[in-house]
Amino acid sequence: MKPDMTRLGVNRRYFLQVSAGGLVTATALGASGLLTPARAAVYEKFTWISPRGTLEVLDDYPYWAAKKAGYFGDLATDMQPGPSDGTATVKFVDVGQADMGFPSPGVFSFAIQNGMKLKSVFHMGARDTFSFAFRKGEGTKDLKTLEGKTILLGSAAWQAITDPLLAAQGVDVKKVKYVEAGWPTWGTALAGGQGDAALSWEGLRAEWIAKGLSFDYWLGVQHSKFPANTFVVRSADLEDPDRKAFLEKYLRGWAMGLEFGYQNPRAAVEAVFEQFPTLASNLGPELGTTSILQQINVFRGDMDKRGGWGWHDMASWQAFFDQIHKIGQITAPVKAEDVLTNDLIKPANDFDKAKVKADADGAKLSDGFAKLDVEKIKANLFSGAL
Structure with missing residues (x-):
């Protein structure tokens, strides 16, 4: 059974235009195919695109914590919310309007089904979120x-x-x-x-x-037992030594941000709140910390069985691909190793963990965060679960 991808907004024949005001839009192409902008050998500005149409969430805390701590060094990085269309995060990467997307496994399967040459390089969601x-x-x-x-x-x-x-x-x-x-x-x-x-x-x-x-x-x-959202790039970028080296450094920043959040979740929340004051006023310290602890549980998974932050569990992914093939979400079988790689995980995790812990431990907390009982919040993390 072939799924009705058109109903889900799936159409391979499009390109993205940037208006004078900076708005990115999708436009249908003719028979000549996709237009992909020429790019330099290395990224002039590396653009990560959200899957949810907004950045004003706590989900991306590793980036904001790492950015505040200087873990990206002199890399030119950019974060974009993208459209609220659930598939935009892979469409934009596919045509070169973004460099990395953060799709769910289901949306990644949409990319595979539609022939997008993308590869997962850093698996954020070790557990099903x-x-x-x-x-x-x-x-x-x-x-x-x-x-x-x-x-x-x-x-x-x-x-x-x-x-x-x-x-x-x-x-x-x-x-x-x-x-x-x-x-x-x-x-x-x-x-x-x-x-x-x-x-x-x-x-x-x-x-x-x-x-x-x-x-x-x-x-x-x-x-x-299924995986959750992951970072995907164009497969061709992994074949370029300069771009692959850039990706290793960039993902190291994310890995350091993840480690920072694990060591001091309250400080990671504050890093996000500094970027988005409205989010801070809407959530506050306690719910913000609750949210980030829920996500740390997903992102970290069982680290004793992982090869570091971002490591893909090929068996979990294979079970997912087998399931979506069985129900017709994809029309051909997918071998996990063909669309996922752990090649960048070792270099991404090659950082001084003691220094990151010292940075996290030394982060100054505002009074609202300092008085929180993190262990009490952890004890109630699954409140409302059936």
């Missing part, structure tokens, strides 16, 4: 009960996330209805009585509490 939210008292531990029900999504492209997750739990996905309730309002729609469940993820749970949205959750981090 995705979950299903339910109104209080209406949740279930058995996702098969969602057959015949309606699940709300922020973007139609997120069906590529939910279908394999549900199928792995024995759900007949043909019996599930999806409604695109819009970003960032799909959680509010669930609370307002629409649909029966909504897709969520770690970190977002705390942000929804800050918005007054209290749900019960089936948590993938507890019940799923």
Whole structure:
């Protein structure tokens, strides 16, 4: 079965234009194919693009912590929110309007299905971050009960996330209805009585509490063996020695930011809040720290079994690719080693961990963060889980 990718906004024949005001838009191409801008041998400014249409979240804390600490050195780096279209993070990288994207495995599978020559180089989400939210008292531990029900999504492209997750739990996905309730309002729609469940993820749970949205959750981090979001680049960039060397240094900055956050989550939250004052006022220290601890649990995984920050578990990924092939999300089998690489993980993790720990331990906290009991927050990290 071939999935209806057009309905999910999937169209290979496009190119991206930048207007005078800096707005990036997608435009259909004719029969001549894709237009890719000429680029220098090394990146003039390395652009990372969000999968969610905004940067005002805590999900990217390793970057902001690393940037504040100077871990990127003299590398020219840039972060862009991108459109809220769930597939933009891979489309932009594919055509050269961004250099690295952060897709979910499902959206990465969309790129593979549509012939995009991308490769995952740094696996951020060691555990499955995705979950299903339910109104209080209406949740279930058995996702098969969602057959015949309606699940709300922020973007139609997120069906590529939910279908394999549900199928792995024995759900007949043909019996599930999806409604695109819009970003960032799909959680509010669930609370307002629409649909029966909504897709969520770690970190977002705390942000929804800050918005007054209290749900019960089936948590993938507890019940799923699948991987979560990852960093992808153009495969061709890995064949260029200069660009590969740049990527190693760039990913080292992220790895150091991850280590910094693990050693001092409160200081990492403050680094993000300094960038986004509105986010700081909306969340506050306690919920901000709760959100980042949820994400650290996902990003770190079982580090004793990993080759460092960003290491791909090929078996987990292979299970995911096998599942999406089984349900027709991709039309041909995928071998994990063909689209993922751990070649950059050793150099990315080649940093002075003692120095990063000293930096983290020495970070000065504001009063609101300093008085927080981090261990108490950790003890309640899975509050609302079914």
